[in-house]
Amino acid sequence: EDKVVQSPLSLVVHEGDTVTLNCSYEVTNFRSLLWYKQEKKAPTFLFMLTSSGIEKKSGRLSSILDKKELFSILNITATQTGDSAVYLCAVIYGGATNKLIFGTGTLLAVQP
Amino acid sequence: GAGVSQTPSNKVTEKGKYVELRCDPISGHTALYWYRQSLGQGPEFLIYFQGTGAADDSGLPNDRFFAVRPEGSVSTLKIQRTERGDSAVYLCASSKNPGRPYNEQFFGPGTRLTVL
DSSP states (O other), X not given: OOEEEEEOSEEEEETTOOEEEEXXXXXXXXXXXXXXXXXXXXXXXXXXXXXXXXXXXXXXXEEEEETTTTEEEEEEOSOOGGGOEEEEEEEEESGGGOEEEEXXXXXXXXEO | OOSOEEEOSEEEEOTTOOXXXXXEOOTTOOEEEEEEEOTTSOOEEEEEEETTEEEEOTTOOSTTEEEXXXXXXXXXXXXXXXXXXXXXXXXXXXXSSOSSSOOOOEEOOOEEEEEO
């Protein structure tokens, strides 16, 4: 059965800390892995990773994919209270439809 | 509007009732997806439309769930004989024609459905 597993389920840190969020997957017909940030309802797109070992970076956020070990990490450095959200990992599967299978998410709380 | 819109934002109904949830995708996006997100879980795929046709409805949990997109733009998710287990946030997403390279799915704010 296709699945995406994220850890930890939740995390509480203080402003300025660095966090690492984990995502592992077992998906047939893997195409790409995506990270989303969900603050209220609508997930917003962060990164798409297709190739192993190539880091994607946007400001304080970065992510990398390991297709041999079937996992990805999302790093956030110098965390701010505005980073508090649920971070979702998703994998594109299902041939040409681009439907997504999501993990349960990691709830990150950044305290002042 | 610039983004995907969904109405209503919240819907409370009684067990056994019929509900309709509406999604208005980004103009020009031919692909439309419905997902369901239960509390503490990630979104779960329900159905995918390419244009007017449901190209993949493999995620619909049972025959009480049905969705249409008659003119290839607005879509309506219909749930008959609602059950308490249907309570969730229903998310809609749209994208340009799917394929390679991946066209980003833009999500709407969702409809929170509560079945009492």
